[in-house]
Amino acid sequence: MENSMTTAMALLVVLLAAGVGLSEGAVYKVGDSIGWTIMGSPNYTAWTVSKNFQVGDTIVFEYNKNFHNVLEVSKADYSACNAASPIATYTSGNDSITLKSKGHRFFICGFTGHCSGGQKVDVRLAKSSSSAASSPSPAPSPSTSGASGSNPSPAASPPAANSGTSALPSGVALLLVMLSFTAISAGLVRLY
């Protein structure tokens, strides 16, 4: 009985470790040491070409929130530098955005003239990405005040397990409950 219990516990530990492994991703600071700015006419296209973004990676925008913000926009709005209809708005000055799906993600600064001056980035995720299941990314609520330093997109949210593995943890839990019950029963039998 104890051996079965130990085996079940070991299996659970392995599954938990695998889950932790799934949630790990690279973290890229946009612009590297320059950050998210208009100073010095940074070329964010040049920044992206050296990266190999994958689903599960996180990009971090660091900037002075008095002078900049981050708007996720459509491709058309990226090209036109249109800040009027963002998909999501970030204003904390230290915004982590987890990349949850393949394809392009377009970000611009919403301050007048900044996007056209080069403060825009097209983050492209490789098509040959891993099998991580994509979950719908929650749209952060737009904040116009910028007063809160809160992070609208928690970087630590683990990717959704795919359907093949999602049944396993509950199965193991059930197994553990059954084993515990059996152990208790055995103890009771020994008691009387």
Ligand SMILES: *[C@@H]1O[C@H](CO)[C@@H](O)[C@H](O)[C@H]1NC(C)=O
């Ligand atoms: C920015 O960098 C990209 C890639 O290196 C290059 O193709 C492009 O011409 C650059 N743009 C400017 C304005 O220098």
Ligand SMILES: *[C@@H]1O[C@H](CO)[C@@H](O)[C@H](O)[C@H]1NC(C)=O
């Ligand atoms: C941004 O947040 C990260 C952790 O979330 C922290 O390590 C980093 O120091 C912060 N940067 C600034 C400029 O506050």
